[in-house]
Amino acid sequence: MSAITSIEPLIQAENISVRYGDKLVLQNANLSLLPGKISSLIGPNGAGKSTLVKAILGLTPLATGQVTRRPKLRVGYMPQQLNLDPSLPISARDFLKLASSDHRQIDTNAELCGIAQKLQHPLAKLSGGELQRILLCRALLRQPQLLVLDEPAQGVDVNGQSELYQLIGQLRDQLNCGVLMISHDLHFVMAGTDEVICLNQHICCHGHPESVSSHPEYLRLFGNNSGAGVAIYTHHHDHQHDIHGDVVDPHTCNH
Amino acid sequence: MLEILLFPLLTALCIVVVAGPLGCFVVWRRMAYFGDTLAHSALMGIALALIFSINIQLSIVISCIGLALLLARVQQQQSLSGDTWLGIYSHACLAIGLISISLAGEGNIDLYAYLFGDLLAANVFDCLLIATVSSLILGFLYYYWRPLLSICLNEDLAQVEGIAVAPLRAALMVAFALLTAMAMKVVGVLLITALLIIPAAAARPWCKSPHAMAVLASLIGLLSLGLGMLASLWWDIPTGPSIVSAASALFMLSQLRRSRSY
Numbered sequence: 001m002s003a004i005t006s007i008e009p010l011i012q013a014e015n016i017s018v019r020y021g022d023k024l025v026l027q028n029a030n031l032s033l034l035p036g037k038i039s040s041l042i043g044p045n046g047a048g049k050s051t052l053v054k055a056i057l058g059l060t061p062l063a064t065g066q067v068t069r070r071p072k073l074r075v076g077y078m079p080q081q082l083n084l085d086p087s088l089p090i091s092a093r094d095f096l097k098l099a100s101s102d103h104r105q106i107d108t109n110a111e112l113c114g115i116a117q118k119l120q121h122p123l124a125k126l127s128g129g130e131l132q133r134i135l136l137c138r139a140l141l142r143q144p145q146l147l148v149l150d151e152p153a154q155g156v157d158v159n160g161q162s163e164l165y166q167l168i169g170q171l172r173d174q175l176n177c178g179v180l181m182i183s184h185d186l187h188f189v190m191a192g193t194d195e196v197i198c199l200n201q202h203i204c205c206h207g208h209p210e211s212v213s214s215h216p217e218y219l220r221l222f223g224n225n226s227g228a229g230v231a232i233y234t235h236h237h238d239h240q241h242d243i244h245g246d247v248v249d250p251h252t253c254n255h
Numbered sequence: 256m257l258e259i260l261l262f263p264l265l266t267a268l269c270i271v272v273v274a275g276p277l278g279c280f281v282v283w284r285r286m287a288y289f290g291d292t293l294a295h296s297a298l299m300g301i302a303l304a305l306i307f308s309i310n311i312q313l314s315i316v317i318s319c320i321g322l323a324l325l326l327a328r329v330q331q332q333q334s335l336s337g338d339t340w341l342g343i344y345s346h347a348c349l350a351i352g353l354i355s356i357s358l359a360g361e362g363n364i365d366l367y368a369y370l371f372g373d374l375l376a377a378n379v380f381d382c383l384l385i386a387t388v389s390s391l392i393l394g395f396l397y398y399y400w401r402p403l404l405s406i407c408l409n410e411d412l413a414q415v416e417g418i419a420v421a422p423l424r425a426a427l428m429v430a431f432a433l434l435t436a437m438a439m440k441v442v443g444v445l446l447i448t449a450l451l452i453i454p455a456a457a458a459r460p461w462c463k464s465p466h467a468m469a470v471l472a473s474l475i476g477l478l479s480l481g482l483g484m485l486a487s488l489w490w491d492i493p494t495g496p497s498i499v500s501a502a503s504a505l506f507m508l509s510q511l512r513r514s515r516s517y
Contacts, residue, residue, distance in 0.1 A: 054411070057411075057414075057415055058414075059411050059414055059415070075415055077411070077412055077415040077416075079409050079411050079412050081409075082408050082409050083407070083408060083409055083410075084408060085282070085283050085284075085285060085407070087282045087283055087455075087456070087459055088283045088407060088408075088465060089459065089462045089463055089464060089465065089467075089468055090404075090408075090464065090465055091463065091464065094464055094465070095408070097401075098401050098404055098405050098408075099416060122463070138412075142416065148415075
C-alpha cells in the first residue's frame with residue numbers, strides 16, 4: 001500500500017465480493033484510491049476487472065464487504081463502450097450536452113481532450129480514438145475528483161494509445177484527481193502509473209509497478225518478460241497478446 | 256358530419272402527437288417487440304374484464320401497466336435474455352386472452368373493434384381521458400428528456416452521473432403501456448406498435464438531432480392520420496389500418512432520401 005496514509009482516500013473498498021448467480025466473480029477485494037494517484041487494474045479476461053469497477057461505483061450489488069466514498073464525491077466515468085443505436089441521430093456536442101449545459105465548459109474540455117474540431121460531427125461517425133476522447137471529455141465535464149476509465153485505449157491505434165495515456169497523465173497533474181483505470185497495456189501500466197492492482201477474481205498482488213512486476217503471482221499471470229520500467233515510446237514487443245489481450249508465451253506463438 | 260368526426264379526430268390527434276417522441280424511444284432502445292407484448296396483454300385485459308365484469312378500458316390499463324412493471328423487474332435478471340422474457344410473456348398473454356375470450360363467449364364482445372380499432376366510436380369521455388393521459392406522457396418525456404436520452408446511450412454512465420436509472424426505465428415502460436392501452440381505440444391491438452415505430456423510423460433520415468427526430472415523428476404521425484382518415488372516409492375502409500398504411504407509405508418515401516451520414 002502507498003506510504004501516504006494520512007491522505008483520506010476518495011474511495012475505500014473493504015473485503016468486497018460480487019456474485020453473479022452462484023458464481024463468485026470477485027472475492028474479498030480491498031482497494032483504496034487516493035487523490036492525484038493513477039491506479040491501474042490489470043488481469044486476464046474474466047478476472048473481474050469491470051466487475052470491481054462497477055462494484056466501486058455502486059453499479060452492481062455487493063455480496064459481502066463495503067465501499068466507503070468520500071461524501072459528495074464527484075466521479076467521472078468512462079465506460080467501455082456506448083450502446084449507440086444507428087437510429088439515434090446525435091452529434092458529439094449534443095452528447096456532451098447531456099452531462100453539462102455550459103457551452104464554455106464543453107468547449108474548454110473538448111480542447112483539453114483534443115477533440116474540439118469534431119464536436120459538430122455525428123457520434124456514430126467518429127473513429128474509435130475520437131469516440132474515446134469524447135467519452136473522456138464527458139467524464140471531465142463532471143469536474144471529477146476521481147476518474148474511472150474502463151479500458152480507455154480500447155479500439156485505438158498504437159500512436160493514439162500513447163497519446164491517450166499521456167493525456168490521462170496530464171489530466172491527473174492538472175486536476176489532481178485520482179484515476180482508476182482498467183488497462184491491457186502492460187508497458188503503459190508499468191511506466192505511467194503509481195499503483196498496479198493485479199486481479200484474478202481476487203487481488204493477487206498490488207503496489208508500486210516495480211514491486212508488482214517481480215511478484216510471483218504477477219509473473220505467473222503475465223510471464224517473466226513484460227517490460228517493467230520500459231518507457232512508453234521505446235518499448236519492444238517482447239511478447240504477444242492473443243485476441244483476448246492475454247499474454248501469449250512467445251514460444252507457442254505462430255507469428 | 257363534423258360533430259361525428261370531431262371527437263374521434265381529437266382523440267387520434269392526442270395519441271399520434273405523443274406517439275412521435277415515445278416511438279423514438281421505442282426505436283432507439285430497440286423495444287419494438289415490447290410493443291407487441293403489450294398489445295397481447297391488452298387483449299388479455301379485455302378478456303379479464305369480461306370474466307370479472309369490470310370496465311374494459313380500466314382492465315386494459317391495469318393489464319398493460321402490470322406487464323410493464325413485471326418486465327422492468329425480470330429484465331434485470333440475467334438468466335434469460337430480455338428478448339426471451341418478452342416472447343414468453345407475449346405468447347402467454349395471447350394464449351390466456353384467447354382462452355378467456357372463448358370462455359366468456361365470443362358473442363359478448365366485438366372482438367373486431369379491439370383488433371382493428373374503433374376510432375369513429377370515440378366519444379367526449381374517451382377524448383378527455385386520452386387527452387389527459389397524453390399530456391401526462393408528453394410532460395414526462397419533456398421533463399426527463401435528457402436523462403432518458405442518457406439511459407439510451409449507456410445506463411452505467413447515466414447511473415454514475417446521478418440519474419435514477421431503474422425508476423426512469425420503469426416509468427418509460429409504464430408510459431409505453433398507457434399509450435398502448437389508449438391507442439387501441441385508434442388502430443387496434445394488432446397495429447399499435449406500427450403507430451409508434453413507423454413515424455419515428457420515417458423521421459430518421461431527415462434529422463440531425465434527437466429532438467428534431469421526436470418533433471418530426473409527431474408531424475409525420477399527424478400527416479399519416481390526416482391521409483388515413485381521408486382515405487378511410489373516401490373509400491369506406493377501416494380507419495386504423497388505413498392510418499398505418501399511410502404511415503408506411505410515408506416511410507417508403509422517406510427512405511428515398513439518403514441520410515447524409517447522420
